Amino acid sequence: MRVYNFSAGPATMPLEVLERAQSELTDWRGSGMSVTEMSHRSPEFVSIAAEAEARMRSLLGVPDDYAVLFLQGGATGQFAAVPLNLAAVGATAAYVNTGAWSKKAIAEGRNHLDVRVVADEKDSGYATVPAPGSLEVPADAAYLHYTLNETIGGVEFPYVPDAGDVPLVTDASSTILSRPLDVSRFGVIYAGAQKNLGPAGLTVVVVRKDLLGRARPETPSVLHWQAMAEADSMLNTPPTLAWYLVGLVLEWVEQQGGLEAMAQRNRAKAELLYGAIDSSDFWSNPVDADARSWMNVPFLAPDPALDKPFLAAAAEAGLSGLGGHRSVGGMRASIYNAMPLEGVQALVDLMTDFEKQNG
Amino acid sequence: MRVYNFSAGPATMPLEVLERAQSELTDWRGSGMSVTEMSHRSPEFVSIAAEAEARMRSLLGVPDDYAVLFLQGGATGQFAAVPLNLAAVGATAAYVNTGAWSKKAIAEGRNHLDVRVVADEKDSGYATVPAPGSLEVPADAAYLHYTLNETIGGVEFPYVPDAGDVPLVTDASSTILSRPLDVSRFGVIYAGAQKNLGPAGLTVVVVRKDLLGRARPETPSVLHWQAMAEADSMLNTPPTLAWYLVGLVLEWVEQQGGLEAMAQRNRAKAELLYGAIDSSDFWSNPVDADARSWMNVPFLAPDPALDKPFLAAAAEAGLSGLGGHRSVGGMRASIYNAMPLEGVQALVDLMTDFEKQNG
Numbered sequence: 001m002r003v004y005n006f007s008a009g010p011a012t013m014p015l016e017v018l019e020r021a022q023s024e025l026t027d028w029r030g031s032g033m034s035v036t037e038m039s040h041r042s043p044e045f046v047s048i049a050a051e052a053e054a055r056m057r058s059l060l061g062v063p064d065d066y067a068v069l070f071l072q073g074g075a076t077g078q079f080a081a082v083p084l085n086l087a088a089v090g091a092t093a094a095y096v097n098t099g100a101w102s103k104k105a106i107a108e109g110r111n112h113l114d115v116r117v118v119a120d121e122k123d124s125g126y127a128t129v130p131a132p133g134s135l136e137v138p139a140d141a142a143y144l145h146y147t148l149n150e151t152i153g154g155v156e157f158p159y160v161p162d163a164g165d166v167p168l169v170t171d172a173s174s175t176i177l178s179r180p181l182d183v184s185r186f187g188v189i190y191a192g193a194q195k196n197l198g199p200a201g202l203t204v205v206v207v208r209k210d211l212l213g214r215a216r217p218e219t220p221s222v223l224h225w226q227a228m229a230e231a232d233s234m235l236n237t238p239p240t241l242a243w244y245l246v247g248l249v250l251e252w253v254e255q256q257g258g259l260e261a262m263a264q265r266n267r268a269k270a271e272l273l274y275g276a277i278d279s280s281d282f283w284s285n286p287v288d289a290d291a292r293s294w295m296n297v298p299f300l301a302p303d304p305a306l307d308k309p310f311l312a313a314a315a316e317a318g319l320s321g322l323g324g325h326r327s328v329g330g331m332r333a334s335i336y337n338a339m340p341l342e343g344v345q346a347l348v349d350l351m352t353d354f355e356k357q358n359g
Numbered sequence: 360m361r362v363y364n365f366s367a368g369p370a371t372m373p374l375e376v377l378e379r380a381q382s383e384l385t386d387w388r389g390s391g392m393s394v395t396e397m398s399h400r401s402p403e404f405v406s407i408a409a410e411a412e413a414r415m416r417s418l419l420g421v422p423d424d425y426a427v428l429f430l431q432g433g434a435t436g437q438f439a440a441v442p443l444n445l446a447a448v449g450a451t452a453a454y455v456n457t458g459a460w461s462k463k464a465i466a467e468g469r470n471h472l473d474v475r476v477v478a479d480e481k482d483s484g485y486a487t488v489p490a491p492g493s494l495e496v497p498a499d500a501a502y503l504h505y506t507l508n509e510t511i512g513g514v515e516f517p518y519v520p521d522a523g524d525v526p527l528v529t530d531a532s533s534t535i536l537s538r539p540l541d542v543s544r545f546g547v548i549y550a551g552a553q554k555n556l557g558p559a560g561l562t563v564v565v566v567r568k569d570l571l572g573r574a575r576p577e578t579p580s581v582l583h584w585q586a587m588a589e590a591d592s593m594l595n596t597p598p599t600l601a602w603y604l605v606g607l608v609l610e611w612v613e614q615q616g617g618l619e620a621m622a623q624r625n626r627a628k629a630e631l632l633y634g635a636i637d638s639s640d641f642w643s644n645p646v647d648a649d650a651r652s653w654m655n656v657p658f659l660a661p662d663p664a665l666d667k668p669f670l671a672a673a674a675e676a677g678l679s680g681l682g683g684h685r686s687v688g689g690m691r692a693s694i695y696n697a698m699p700l701e702g703v704q705a706l707v708d709l710m711t712d713f714e715k716q717n718g
Binding site for chain 2 (some may be wrong): 001002005007008009010011012013015018019021022025031032033034036037038039040041042072073074075076077079080081084108111112143192194198199200201202211214217218220222224235236237238239240241242245280294318322326
């Protein structure tokens with residue numbers, strides 16, 4: 001029996017996608033081999049790769065003057081790739097700090113350039129995002145970096161910051177494909193696949209082509225956007241199985257009605273869960289209402305001693321992956337595209353029952 | 360119907376492994392989820408990861424004073440990681456050039472340090488390796504790098520070079536697990552998984568622990584061996600599905616009898632194919648007898664105009680992936696661990712028939 005898996009990433013995938021991959025795993029559409037056995041230069045795999053890119057472009061509305069790359073190394077790899085590809089030695093870049101993942105991006109950025117933190121939500125306990133229009137970005141900054149969604153804190157930008165002429169760069173790992181995004185506002189969007197796109201081990205980078213050509217010569221070629229763009233992301237052997245699975249997920253998103261439909265579903269799921277939390281005197285969520293993540297919902301019981309019994313009851317009920325990040329404790333429900341409303345309803349029912357018994 | 364797939368990588372995998380993965384793909388052993396959906400911090404995945412590492416250590420005979428890392432980025436990622444982790448700015452490193460992959464490692468090495476090419480097989484047309492004992496390695500070199508097997512040229516070192524006190528580093532992508540290797544002779548062994556280990560998207564790095572601690576501060580954390588070793592290769596989300604599949608392949612290698620058994624099988628396969636080439640006046644292989652790869656066997660017809668008809672006849676016979684690398688043409692059969700002797704026999708039969716009709 002399949003459980004409802006609320007893990008933050010790697011995360012639940014659509015069962016239809018897994019079943020399709022399963023049916024093709026020893027023989028992809030009469031080719032006599034698995035996708036994972038195919039040469040990445042074979043016509044079969046090249047078509048799989050190109051189809052996934054085309055679907056990504058179409059779903060996300062990527063303009064023609066942007067490259068779409070399929071790389072390895074996760075968002076953490078891009079924490080280094082961003083400064084190496086966009087900024088010369090000694091340059092300055094602006095960063096927004098909204099929590100744990102921002103901090104990691106900032107720490108890695110500091111290895112490569114002068115980081116100016118233009119907003120730090122420390123005083124709010126990282127429970128919100130800077131107000132629209134409040135960022136003062138130095139005109140000579142190589143870029144402005146922010147974390148669109150903080151997976152641990154459960155904080156998500158409800159708006160796209162204005163960086164003026166400075167290229168805007170975002171880690172969209174948890175948000176990508178969960179709702180429409182105006183790509184034309186960005187210089188670079190990057191995302192690890194293991195939330196809304198599929199398996200871990202693939203990283204999507206969407207980069208405006210006029211920003212290619214700025215890379216430092218010492219940029220490792222696997223992180224070198226221009227070199228990868230010129231090689232259709234096949235400068236070296238790409239993670240073919242992951243690429244194929246992402247393609248199947250993109251096809252599934254298309255079948256669901258695209259990003260407008262995903263946004264409606266995700267909004268409904270988030271409203272159901274936050275509504276249950278807010279209508280309770282027992283459960284709480286510390287994030288400002290307008291900065292709450294639609295994807296990662298942390299919630300706390302009135303006493304941390306109740307975490308273990310709740311997680312045990314959840315496991316009993318077939319709800320998995322609800323433990324909060326080890327750095328913060330409590331609970332967290334990640335409700336990505338592939339989590340159905342029924343899963344969130346089952347969680348809310350459990351929370352209501354648990355409150356009755358322990359409230 | 361499954362074909363015999365002679366691709367150089369991604370490459371054929373044991374059917375038993377694919378079938379096992381297939382049976383577990385929507386529900387791993389009663390967990391209610393796919394391996395690819397599991398949190399990498401879950402007890403289930405941590406056990407999968409640890410078991411794969413233990414099998415790798417046991418099969419390859421990795422001493423306790425070596426770390427075994429499971430990273431992303433392929434061997435090409437390690438072309439940058441090696442200098443960044445082992446050598447300060449301005450340091451010198453020695454490289455052996457035996458062909459296309461050596462050249463790529465050297466080119467990327469030059470971005471980070473002073474590369475001294477201590478042997479270059481250009482004069483032989485990259486058809487052999489330096490004679491044992493012929494390398495003069497500068498005593499102050501940070502390391503000596505060589506490519507254990509040139510996948511394109513079909514050249515494989517039949518011996519481990521002596522680097523004295525200089526750490527020996529090798530790209531073992533095609534050789535790893537195909538026969539025993541004395542790990543204790545090496546400072547670092549790295550290998551992309553997509554030949555003998557499983558799917559593309561995972562890179563194994565075996566590094567002597569006393570070499571950790573030399574990394575440059577600007578080393579991207581996804582390529583930082585010490586940081587990865589300290590985090591059990593989970594500094595960020597690892598490629599979990601690939602890691603799991605590598606674990607299944609390692610289990611299969613164990614069931615086959617380990618590396619001695621693999622070596623016997625691989626030697627028999629190589630002898631069958633090279634024997635057929637050498638006993639023919641039609642087919643040829645340009646590599647010196649004692650430097651011929653057991654894994655990648657390039658072969659040429661007397662006239663390149665025969666390549667297309669041969670490849671068409673091969674496809675007809677259910678033999679796939681036999682085209683030579685686009686940089687050299689001709690044919691190439693990659694006969695990794697998962698290629699059975701029957702596949703090589705089918706190829707030899709086809710070559711014999713083709714020669715009769717066209718010789």
